Amino acid sequence: MHSIPMESSSCYTKRLSRGCRLCRKGTKMVLLVTGKCGESCYYCPLSEAKKGKDVVYANELLVREDDDMIGEAVAIGARGTGITGGDPLMVMDRTVRYIRLLKERFGPGHHIHLYTATVDREKFLRLQEAGLDELRIHPPIERWNALEELRIAEAVEDLHMMVGFEVPAVPGELEGLLSICRHAADIGLDFVNLNELEVSETNCQALLGRGFHVRSDVSSAMQGSMEISWQVMEEAGDIIPVHFCSSSFKDQVQLRERLKRRAKRTARPMDLITSEGMVLLGVIETDDLEEAVRSLEEQDVPPELFKLDEKRKRLEVAAWVLEDLAAVLPFRCYLVEEYPTADRLEVERQPLN
Numbered sequence: 001m002h003s004i005p006m007e008s009s010s011c012y013t014k015r016l017s018r019g020c021r022l023c024r025k026g027t028k029m030v031l032l033v034t035g036k037c038g039e040s041c042y043y044c045p046l047s048e049a050k051k052g053k054d055v056v057y058a059n060e061l062l063v064r065e066d067d068d069m070i071g072e073a074v075a076i077g078a079r080g081t082g083i084t085g086g087d088p089l090m091v092m093d094r095t096v097r098y099i100r101l102l103k104e105r106f107g108p109g110h111h112i113h114l115y116t117a118t119v120d121r122e123k124f125l126r127l128q129e130a131g132l133d134e135l136r137i138h139p140p141i142e143r144w145n146a147l148e149e150l151r152i153a154e155a156v157e158d159l160h161m162m163v164g165f166e167v168p169a170v171p172g173e174l175e176g177l178l179s180i181c182r183h184a185a186d187i188g189l190d191f192v193n194l195n196e197l198e199v200s201e202t203n204c205q206a207l208l209g210r211g212f213h214v215r216s217d218v219s220s221a222m223q224g225s226m227e228i229s230w231q232v233m234e235e236a237g238d239i240i241p242v243h244f245c246s247s248s249f250k251d252q253v254q255l256r257e258r259l260k261r262r263a264k265r266t267a268r269p270m271d272l273i274t275s276e277g278m279v280l281l282g283v284i285e286t287d288d289l290e291e292a293v294r295s296l297e298e299q300d301v302p303p304e305l306f307k308l309d310e311k312r313k314r315l316e317v318a319a320w321v322l323e324d325l326a327a328v329l330p331f332r333c334y335l336v337e338e339y340p341t342a343d344r345l346e347v348e349r350q351p352l353n
């Protein structure tokens with residue numbers, strides 16, 4: 001069946017799940033509820049900071065208390081949340097609590113999908129009762145040709161939330177991927193999501209050791225993953241909605257849209273926002289930040305156009321102000337470009353004096 005093209009080489013047959021439609025607009029928060037998982041898939045892309053660790057992240061923010069997570073959802077104007085891991089079902093009480101909290105705070109229309117490698121009817125029922133809207137099951141690759149053994153049909157019988165499979169499109173695994181689609185259709189699931197296989201710091205050895213290659217020097221996608229997804233859609237896209245989500249779609253569409261939303265909502269009067277959703281800012285670095293503040297006051301810079309950042313030991317100044325003043329200030333001055341994310345990751349700096 002012919003697929004319907006999306007941005008950045010992503011595509012789908014029939015229809016997209018609601019979770020994916022919201023993700024496409026950058027309106028979903030990614031909530032990693034734990035890095036722990038009972039499986040050990042060789043292709044698992046989870047970073048070193050998260051893999052096997054019992055940590056919680058809301059997008060890039062390390063969550064220490066519930067308000068951190070709620071604050072991040074507000075900052076991006078989230079209309080939904082994707083709960084992921086590790087395996088969220090390893091920390092069932094926490095996961096259920098977060099689902100309830102999000103629904104209470106943002107209303108029943110806040111769409112929540114969840115990814116898991118666990119097949120457990122009791123847990124699925126608890127999630128559904130808490131308000132989960134969409135369940136995405138990831139059968140580990142060694143079970144793709146023996147899916148009946150997982151007894152997924154019994155586990156999802158009569159659930160009223162949407163249920164689908166979500167797996168990486170592993171090159172060379174056409175039979176397994178077709179088996180995933182056929183089984184999904186046989187047991188009445190709603191969709192199959194295929195993620196483009198990506199290399200990361202943690203799965204690099206395992207992927208390269210299996211003879212996989214990256215698509216190009218500037219891509220983390222593996223060669224052949226997109227092509228095998230096309231084949232799967234061609235052969236099975238008419239029996240079940242199949243969605244291929246490319247690696248570049250995640251960066252160029254989902255992430256960029258989310259950054260733009262966050263930048264727009266969190267920008268201060270001193271922040272300049274680029275068309276890509278990045279923040280442009282002037283930064284003064286000196287051992288005597290108090291003195292730098294006094295200098296700006298002497299130059300009659302309005303107080304809303306500069307701010308002391310104690311944590312990062314720097315004075316932030318509106319870019320256009322610092323560009324004008326840098327030549328007469330006895331401090332190191334820079335023009336800095338940063339992500340508008342909670343961790344404010346710096347991507348570029350240019351000295352101004």
Ligand code: SF4
Nearest residue numbers: 037039041044086117
């Ligand atoms: S099930 Fe998912 S999170 Fe767990 S090891 Fe496999 S890819 Fe990683």
